[in-house]
Amino acid sequence: MRMKTIINIVIIAIIALITLFPLYWLIITSLKSYTEIYANPPYLYPPNPTLQYYIEALYKFYGLKYLTNSLVIAVTNAAISTLASLLAAYAVSRFNFRGKDNLFFTFVSMRMAPPAIFAVAYYYIFCRTLGLRDNILALIILYNVFNIPIAIWLLLSALEAIPKDLDAVAQLEGLSHFKILFRIHVPIIKGTVAVSYLLTFLNAFNEYLFASFITSTEARTITTALQGMITVAGVYWSQMAALGVLSALPGIIIAVIARRYLVTGLTMGMV
Amino acid sequence: MLPLMVEVRLENVTHIYVTEKGLKTVALDDVSITFPSGKITGVLGPSGCGKTTMLKIIAGLLRPTKGKVYFDDKDVTDLDPQKRNVAMVFQFPVAYDMSVYDNIAFPLRIRGVPKDIIHRKVMEIVDILGIDRNILNKNAKGADPGLRQKIAVARAIVRDADVLLLDEPLTNLEPLVRIELKTKLKEITQKMKITTIYVTHDQAEVLTLAERIAVMNIGKIIQYDETTRVYEYPIHEFVGYFIGNPGMNYIECSLNEEKSVLECKGFEYTLNRNEVEVLVKYGKEFKLGIRPEHIIIDESKSDKGIKGKISLVERIGTAFLYHVEIAKETTIIAKTYKQIGLREGDTISITLPKDKVRIFDKKTGYRILP
Numbered sequence A: 001m002r003m004k005t006i007i008n009i010v011i012i013a014i015i016a017l018i019t020l021f022p023l024y025w026l027i028i029t030s031l032k033s034y035t036e037i038y039a040n041p042p043y044l045y046p047p048n049p050t051l052q053y054y055i056e057a058l059y060k061f062y063g064l065k066y067l068t069n070s071l072v073i074a075v076t077n078a079a080i081s082t083l084a085s086l087l088a089a090y091a092v093s094r095f096n097f098r099g100k101d102n103l104f105f106t107f108v109s110m111r112m113a114p115p116a117i118f119a120v121a122y123y124y125i126f127c128r129t130l131g132l133r134d135n136i137l138a139l140i141i142l143y144n145v146f147n148i149p150i151a152i153w154l155l156l157s158a159l160e161a162i163p164k165d166l167d168a169v170a171q172l173e174g175l176s177h178f179k180i181l182f183r184i185h186v187p188i189i190k191g192t193v194a195v196s197y198l199l200t201f202l203n204a205f206n207e208y209l210f211a212s213f214i215t216s217t218e219a220r221t222i223t224t225a226l227q228g229m230i231t232v233a234g235v236y237w238s239q240m241a242a243l244g245v246l247s248a249l250p251g252i253i254i255a256v257i258a259r260r261y262l263v264t265g266l267t268m269g270m271v
Numbered sequence B: 001m002l003p004l005m006v007e008v009r010l011e012n013v014t015h016i017y018v019t020e021k022g023l024k025t026v027a028l029d030d031v032s033i034t035f036p037s038g039k040i041t042g043v044l045g046p047s048g049c050g051k052t053t054m055l056k057i058i059a060g061l062l063r064p065t066k067g068k069v070y071f072d073d074k075d076v077t078d079l080d081p082q083k084r085n086v087a088m089v090f091q092f093p094v095a096y097d098m099s100v101y102d103n104i105a106f107p108l109r110i111r112g113v114p115k116d117i118i119h120r121k122v123m124e125i126v127d128i129l130g131i132d133r134n135i136l137n138k139n140a141k142g143a144d145p146g147l148r149q150k151i152a153v154a155r156a157i158v159r160d161a162d163v164l165l166l167d168e169p170l171t172n173l174e175p176l177v178r179i180e181l182k183t184k185l186k187e188i189t190q191k192m193k194i195t196t197i198y199v200t201h202d203q204a205e206v207l208t209l210a211e212r213i214a215v216m217n218i219g220k221i222i223q224y225d226e227t228t229r230v231y232e233y234p235i236h237e238f239v240g241y242f243i244g245n246p247g248m249n250y251i252e253c254s255l256n257e258e259k260s261v262l263e264c265k266g267f268e269y270t271l272n273r274n275e276v277e278v279l280v281k282y283g284k285e286f287k288l289g290i291r292p293e294h295i296i297i298d299e300s301k302s303d304k305g306i307k308g309k310i311s312l313v314e315r316i317g318t319a320f321l322y323h324v325e326i327a328k329e330t331t332i333i334a335k336t337y338k339q340i341g342l343r344e345g346d347t348i349s350i351t352l353p354k355d356k357v358r359i360f361d362k363k364t365g366y367r368i369l370p
């Protein structure tokens, strides 16, 4: 028994080390100067920690602007896709209509192809047809494509778990379908709604591929900005690491705050 | 606002469920019935006979495949449930994810009733149902089934609906809670004078509550009458068996050659001329029915009566059930509240009072006499 706990702790420690070490390296890199980074043997800690590179990353390299772009896109897109998915999931769960079963398969199957194969089509649609090149609106709309199926999948199983008799009672009490969804169901599944919002937020915030070819300067997001720091004049490692830390922050914060929610919400979705 | 007293009428209502695979279930088969306004009517029937389906059609949650639903003279067949002013309490108690108080107040808030009136009404109902005032601020989600069902009942009656539908409201509750809520329901429904339909498959529940009952089986109303008449004069073998605890005893009989007595397993039952005249029209095979509580146990051990051996003695509540084997493979149950000094294996003598004996057609199961 004793032995088992020790082994468990060792395994957990190794896993933690493997996952956390790159993060640690990123953080100390953001606090080191160019020469310190290339020092041999490498420093395992920042010898002269400074926030200078953060300031440079945010202002000189427009990190603040890109970060704001990413946040605006993620906040808005997560809200839209969660709301739309809530309505869709309610419809799928509560109404009978033609093609209902296939609809869901369509959503899911779209996720099976590698996203890159849609890139050309999306570029054409958003940049040419809609004229939204380098516009955050394009990404806010585009991210629904992969966020809505995920959110529907999560919310649908939560809604399915609510007894239909509850709707019946509410209907008899005079509630419209909108009111049933927002006043009766949403309070019950608020945990899953929160998970759905957070996951779609992270998806949007972390997205790289589409952002890289739809945006260039104005609408640039933080993930694509990182790449922009590899210039002909050299790689600004410290500033890049600083920006990297900042872009990792939302994920880390969400994971810490919503740890419990995420686990229950996700397992609920899995049925 | 006092509830309007509404008479609920179903006219030739048929309901067929079609599953995704195209399987059809006829849940209601040409049902016509009128539920009188301001009264409690019981609906009884075995599981799957279409009781819930009927309530859902009355509530507007289902559109009948065929037929019409009227509230008084108004055709409501196509009216949305939101517009019918019907309240329904379901078999599995459901409560919203909010405090107990908010749950009960909710239907009034939706209607924009002033706060002070809401408070007065909620507290009134809370007290009637015996809900602890201290738990009103707790969330109803975690409440036990008994409390959840009380909340559901409270929510249904707080808003003065025209029609109250109770779908097996006690079935999933613990025995003690069940008795408590049953008493409360009786008080409330008698005071409210609201058209109430009480569905159950437990007849003991409904016999004390309802003046009239409808007995259903496989999508049809078999008998609809005053409770005492249904009990005394079951129209069909099924009703006699289903109503009563335990149900009616049936003994197979045939008319003898001389057409003077019914030869039953274990005894003979004498008939008068009028009875014979009626019976011969139906052939020779019959079933004699008698309720366990109507059988007279002869304690004087005299020679008359039907002799049998006690094969089992059971207790239900305060009553004793004597299973009496009067012939091979023919056992009838006698129910008595008196303690009598007889045990399993003893011989017993019983008589069947003539005014309580019912005779059914063996082929169709319908009652012939009286």
Ligand SMILES: Nc1ncnc2c1ncn2[C@@H]1O[C@H](COP(=O)(O)OP(=O)(O)OP(=O)(O)O)[C@@H](O)[C@H]1O
Pocket: B017, B018, B019, B025, B026, B027, B045, B046, B047, B048, B049, B050, B051, B052, B053, B054, B201
């Ligand atoms: N949604 C449905 N789809 C298909 N068949 C159904 C559906 N609901 C009920 N049925 C069938 O219709 C018949 C009547 O069902 P209903 O629920 O009305 O019976 P019930 O008398 O209320 O039974 P119980 O006492 O078990 O509640 C049953 O055979 C049932 O299997």
Ligand SMILES: [Mg+2]
Pocket: B051, B052, B053, B091, B167
């Ligand atoms: Mg039912």
